Amino acid sequence: MDLMDAINNRRAVRDYTAEAVEQPVLESLIHAAVQAPSAVDTQPWRFVVLRERQLLDRISREAKAQRLLHEPMAELRAHLENPGFHIFYHAPALILIAAEHQAPWVVEDCALAAQNLMLAAHAAGVGSCWIGFAQAYLDSAAGKSLLGIPQSWVAVAPIIVGHPRSVPPPHPRHAPQVRWIG
Numbered sequence: 684m685d686l687m688d689a690i691n692n693r694r695a696v697r698d699y700t701a702e703a704v705e706q707p708v709l710e711s712l713i714h715a716a717v718q719a720p721s722a723v724d725t726q727p728w729r730f731v732v733l734r735e736r737q738l739l740d741r742i743s744r745e746a747k748a749q750r751l752l753h754e755p756m757a758e759l760r761a762h763l764e765n766p767g768f769h770i771f772y773h774a775p776a777l778i779l780i781a782a783e784h785q786a787p788w789v790v791e792d793c794a795l796a797a798q799n800l801m802l803a804a805h806a807a808g809v810g811s812c813w814i815g816f817a818q819a820y821l822d823s824a825a826g827k828s829l830l831g832i833p834q835s836w837v838a839v840a841p842i843i844v845g846h847p848r849s850v851p852p853p854h855p856r857h858a859p860q861v862r863w864i865g
């Protein structure tokens with residue numbers, strides 16, 4: 684797929700079939716992620732691939748409860764208070780991109796890896812969506828021990844992937860505000 688085609692047409696997908704994403708496809712997405720640039724070439728990203736439905740459901744419940752304690756936006760609170768709202772939209776897999784430990788630029792590095800992963804997913808016909816709702820929980824002591832990852836890791840980008848049942852229309856972008864100098 685042409686790069687500009689992928690950039691222009693990738694969407695945050697929130698409606699998935701139950702079909703699993705094939706192992707080689709998941710591996711190709713992680714391969715794309717690690718091609719991202721990183722500050723001082725530290726490549727701090729680490730990955731957790733979670734495909735256990737019961738664990739995904741549990742994380743959805745616990746992340747919602749934790750998030751509700753602090754969520755100021757009424758629209759988001761309404762979602763979180765809805766028992767039928769699944770923060771992972773029942774996607775068959777979650778890929779968490781985390782940094783090995785806290786250090787300057789690790790969040791930027793992992794976010795760049797995340798964008799590569801989402802573009803590669805789109806090129807492979809796989810839907811994806813970054814789930815910010817899960818981030819604080821997965822970065823908490825409870826979330827890390829549930830995943831069996833070291834407490835030193837920094838959870839940055841929880842990304843669901845799956846085969847899209849439907850794809851939403853694009854959100855029109857605001858015209859870029861640019862101060863041109865020279």
Ligand SMILES: Cc1cc2nc3c(=O)[nH]c(=O)nc-3n(C[C@H](O)[C@H](O)[C@H](O)COP(=O)(O)O)c2cc1C
Binds near residue numbers: 693695697815816854
């Ligand atoms: C940091 C970040 C956090 C996000 N968190 C969520 C989330 O928790 N739930 C969700 O449904 N979408 C989430 N999204 C997806 C955005 O809502 C989506 O990218 C945006 O509406 C633009 O749509 P598009 O990606 O289809 O262009 C998140 C995106 C980013 C970059």
